[in-house]
Each structure stands twice: as structure tokens, then as C-alpha cells.
Amino acid sequence: MTTSETETQGHLAEPKLARPLVGAQDAALRQRLDGLKWGADGLIVAIAQSAGGGEIRMVAYANREALEATLRTGVAHFYSRSRQKLWRKGEESGNELLARQVATDCDGDALLYMVDAQGPSCHTGAATCFFTQVAPTTLEPWPLLPRLMRYMAQRASGGAAASYTHKLLQAGPAKVAGKIREEGGELADAVSGESDARVVSESADVIYHLLAGLLARGIPLEAVFGELNRRFGMSGLEEKASRGTPSK
Numbered sequence: 584m585t586t587s588e589t590e591t592q593g594h595l596a597e598p599k600l601a602r603p604l605v606g607a608q609d610a611a612l613r614q615r616l617d618g619l620k621w622g623a624d625g626l627i628v629a630i631a632q633s634a635g636g637g638e639i640r641m642v643a644y645a646n647r648e649a650l651e652a653t654l655r656t657g658v659a660h661f662y663s664r665s666r667q668k669l670w671r672k673g674e675e676s677g678n679e680l681l682a683r684q685v686a687t688d689c690d691g692d693a694l695l696y697m698v699d700a701q702g703p704s705c706h707t708g709a710a711t712c713f714f715t716q717v718a719p720t721t722l723e724p725w726p727l728l729p730r731l732m733r734y735m736a737q738r739a740s741g742g743a744a745a746s747y748t749h750k751l752l753q754a755g756p757a758k759v760a761g762k763i764r765e766e767g768g769e770l771a772d773a774v775s776g777e778s779d780a781r782v783v784s785e786s787a788d789v790i791y792h793l794l795a796g797l798l799a800r801g802i803p804l805e806a807v808f809g810e811l812n813r814r815f816g817m818s819g820l821e822e823k824a825s826r827g828t829p830s831k
Contacts (some may be wrong), residue, residue, distance in 0.1 A: 601657035601681050608651070616647060620692040627694055629661055631672075631704065634683045634697040635808025637726035640704035641680075641712045643670075645694060653682050659696050678702035683812070699809070732794050732804045739798060748795065756799040762792045 605612060621627055629645040632638070643661040645653070649669055652660040659680035663670040673679030680698040687694055705712040711725075725733065738748040751759060770785040797804060 603655055603657050605654045626662055629694040631680050631696045631698050634699055635805050636729040638711050639713055640700055657682050659698055735794055751795055752799055759796045759799045763796055766792050
């Protein structure tokens, strides 16, 4: 499963509806916007980063109108320098960026949009605009977990008969489930009384097999990130009660 394929499976995650980040502007918000270091052209750099996976999706520019529209609607807006107009990301392609938070850097001369991407973010059809390596290495420009998931998907579909990932996933979900139980037990033993090094090693094994389980079921990693984001600010007891799960 490629990243572009996982991008299209949002139905597995919680519905990602746009929601305003602010209500009516108050004096404090207007003061914060006034304090940003807008360029002579009235623009400021705006970076869009996935709130789930952490990858940088794209970089563009925003003017004040674009920033206010982003805060008001919860959908990322920018300013197109080539077209000289306000631009809502996805207005033609449908690949919107739903803004979950907007922050500024310490100098106030750049914005960071934390977003949920609804499909590819690059005009080329790639998930992110940052896919060309200046100095090619084995380290792709993705955060660790999405990068590992991509690598495992490539190993699984590439016919690498000698690959453990390939063999494991070929065996099916039941085999993967057994390995998750096995590795989970080993991690529990390590946490209860073994060395820190063992805890780290067994934790890595559990994470790897967790990703294998998602791949075996065809579930994108973004679905898990979406569920974790949903739980922020919610009591663990409250969350369990919402699922009818008895607290322990």
C-alpha cells in the first residue's frame, strides 16, 4: 500500500469535518494578527504540516485575508502570487487541508498550519510537495512512523521473497495477530523487570508488528493518528465509557 493509496481511505478514520478555529474576532486576536511580520507585499510564509503523521505537506504564502479565512472556516487558505488572488486549497481538486491549529514562529514572520489532508497536497498528485531529495539517501523526507509504514508496504508488495515483512504479510492477518500477542507479552515482561535496553528493543518490535497488522488489514496509519487526535482533551475513563469498555 502506497502513501497515496492510504490518503484515499479516510473512511476508516473519524470523519474529518472542517470546523472554525475561532468565532468572532476579538481585540486580542486582532492584536496578534497585527503583530505578525507581514512582508512589504502583505504576505507571510505559511507551512502546512500533517497534524497526524507530521510530514510537511506544502509551503505557500498567506495574506491577512487568507489567514482570517483559515481561522474562520477551518479550511486552509493561501494567497496565490501567480494569480494574485485568495486561494482555498482544494477548491478545484477537492484535496482540502482541514486546519486544526495555526501557530507562528518566535519572530512572527512565518505561519504553521497543522492540518488533516484530504487527499494529495501536491499539484503533481504526490501526497506532499517534498519528495525530491537534494542529496539522495535512504532517508526519505517523512517522519519515522509514516516512513517505516511506506517501507514495509514496499517490501510487502515488491515480491521480496527473502523479506520477513513479505513473508509475514503473505501469511495473513491471523499470523500477524499471533506475532502481536507474542511481542506484546515480551514487552510486558521487559517492562516488569528487565533492562531499559530490553524495553526499548521490545517496544520497537511491538511497533513494527502493529504497523504490520495495519498493513494486513489495509488500514492507513492516518486512521490511527485520527483516533488519537480525537481523544486529545478527553478523559481516558470518559473515552472508555463512550465505547462501553469497562475501566480497569
